[in-house]
Amino acid sequence: MERTLIADTTQKIDETVKISGWVKTRRDHGKIIFIDLRDRSGVLQCVITPETNNYDEFKKIRPQWVLSFTGKVKTRPEKLINQEMVTGKVEMDVQDFEILSEAQESPIDISAGEMNLHIETLLDYRNLSIRNEKVGAIFKVYDEVLKSYADYMRSQNFLEIKTPKLLSACTEGGAEFFKVKYFEREVYLAQSPQFYKQAGVGAFERVFEVGSVFRAEPHVTSRHVNEYIGLDAEMGFITGPENVMDALEETMKHILKNVREKCQDELKIYGADVEIPEKFPRIKFSEALEILKKKIGKVMEGNDIDPEGERLICEWAKKEKGSDFVFLTNYPWMIRPMYVMPDPENPKETFGFDLLYRGVEIASGGQRIHDYDQLVENMKKKNLNPDDFKNYLEIFRYGMPPHGGWGLGSERIVQKILGLKNIKEAILFPRDVKRLTP
Numbered sequence: 117m118e119r120t121l122i123a124d125t126t127q128k129i130d131e132t133v134k135i136s137g138w139v140k141t142r143r144d145h146g147k148i149i150f151i152d153l154r155d156r157s158g159v160l161q162c163v164i165t166p167e168t169n170n171y172d173e174f175k176k177i178r179p180q181w182v183l184s185f186t187g188k189v190k191t192r193p194e195k196l197i198n199q200e201m202v203t204g205k206v207e208m209d210v211q212d213f214e215i216l217s218e219a220q221e222s223p224i225d226i227s228a229g230e231m232n233l234h235i236e237t238l239l240d241y242r243n244l245s246i247r248n249e250k251v252g253a254i255f256k257v258y259d260e261v262l263k264s265y266a267d268y269m270r271s272q273n274f275l276e277i278k279t280p281k282l283l284s285a286c287t288e289g290g291a292e293f294f295k296v297k298y299f300e301r302e303v304y305l306a307q308s309p310q311f312y313k314q315a316g317v318g319a320f321e322r323v324f325e326v327g328s329v330f331r332a333e334p335h336v337t338s339r340h341v342n343e344y345i346g347l348d349a350e351m352g353f354i355t356g357p358e359n360v361m362d363a364l365e366e367t368m369k370h371i372l373k374n375v376r377e378k379c380q381d382e383l384k385i386y387g388a389d390v391e392i393p394e395k396f397p398r399i400k401f402s403e404a405l406e407i408l409k410k411k412i413g414k415v416m417e418g419n420d421i422d423p424e425g426e427r428l429i430c431e432w433a434k435k436e437k438g439s440d441f442v443f444l445t446n447y448p449w450m451i452r453p454m455y456v457m458p459d460p461e462n463p464k465e466t467f468g469f470d471l472l473y474r475g476v477e478i479a480s481g482g483q484r485i486h487d488y489d490q491l492v493e494n495m496k497k498k499n500l501n502p503d504d505f506k507n508y509l510e511i512f513r514y515g516m517p518p519h520g521g522w523g524l525g526s527e528r529i530v531q532k533i534l535g536l537k538n539i540k541e542a543i544l545f546p547r548d549v550k551r552l553t554p
């Protein structure tokens with residue numbers, strides 16, 4: 117008999133079907149055994165009685181065993197209907213079962229709705245914890261974010277590209293590189309597809325990439341990991357950084373709209389609201405500093421806005437502008453990379469921006485320098501040696517349109533949508549300063 121998915125059993129009342137999945141829970145009531153069987157589509161209550169074939173063998177079956185059940189789907193008595201479940205109106209009277217795989221006793225209880233475990237324990241037992249319904253919900257939202265991003269980019273005629281992650285030189289300079297052995301040489305893991313996506317613009321005008329990014333940052337924070345998935349984009353023929361912000365704003369709206377529509381069950385599990393503001397407020401970096409100083413009484417040390425400042429600016433944007441998002445624009449030249457276009461009216465500022473969402477930076481971007489001589493000049497001003505960027509500079513010898521783009525952190529989006537305390541919860545198998553397993 118062909119397998120029926122559990123979610124489809126609601127359409128098969130009074131039919132005999134075969135379902136397959138994992139034992140989520142087992143409850144014994146005298147001789148009657150209730151099994152909640154889980155497959156990729158849902159969970160179904162299955163009833164085993166002494167009439168079930170090989171009933172005695174069922175005694176040994178425990179959570180996480182993988183089974184097939186053949187039996188009749190029937191409507192539950194009115195008072196036993198579970199409104200919370202898609203399959204809550206039906207159950208299966210099991211006639212026959214087959215054991216597909218046995219399981220040892222689980223070291224953590226993954227059947228519970230809420231797994232009140234320390235994050236490190238959750239991650240130590242990651243192979244199991246991702247089977248929990250609440251943990252699993254995170255990855256359904258993540259899937260929707262990735263899908264919506266790629267779909268939207270394509271709908272706007274961006275070409276999907278994949279760029280190399282093994283590099284002979286550090287992309288943007290700086291100390292955030294992992295060195296790895298490559299035959300007899302030492303090479304670096306890419307900490308951004310920056311240069312390659314710009315090369316992509318030279319050929320295709322609009323490109324995007326969903327790819328791994330490696331950062332050798334020793335930070336232990338709730339928003340940093342050492343390997344993450346970047347949602348990058350780059351577009352040509354822009355007339356200013358506003359075009360890039362407009363495109364990023366529409367992209368985020370599209371992602372959130374899809375998550376809100378398609379992940380209702382998952383959002384409910386987390387009690388998460390997805391609000392989509394009509395317009396994302398845009399304020400200059402310098403104005404943000406003023407707001408922090410005047411309205412909130414926080415003076416930033418140095419030239420940048422620290423995580424606490426980002427949180428406070430987001431609180432301000434929510435209160436004053438009713439928006440979970442806020443763009444900070446015109447970043448100071450001092451703290452932006454050499455490829456970011458300086459503002460011709462005020463060279464102390466650039467056409468670089470950040471996008472903050474619910475207290476955290478989720479994207480950086482801006483207009484880039486597209487003129488060869490200007491780029492060389494800017495490198496020198498930043499005390500970089502243009503000879504170290506020979507391959508990158510090549511792009512600008514052969515005709516580059518004005519262009520710009522962004523890098524979005526996919527995991528931070530999911531973290532903020534669901535209100536997860538730590539970014540690592542939004543990563544299937546995270547890599548941090550200490551963790552390289554499982």
Ligand code: AMO
Pocket residue numbers: 307308309310331333339340341342344346348477478479480481482521522523524525526527528539
């Ligand atoms: P940036 O370095 O700001 O910009 O990175 C872009 C976005 O990537 C995410 N991110 C991270 N997520 C998790 N862990 C980390 N350690 C981490 N570091 C960064 C953030 C951040 O906003 N080349 C530019 C982008 C561009 O201008 O196009 C860049 O890499 O969400």
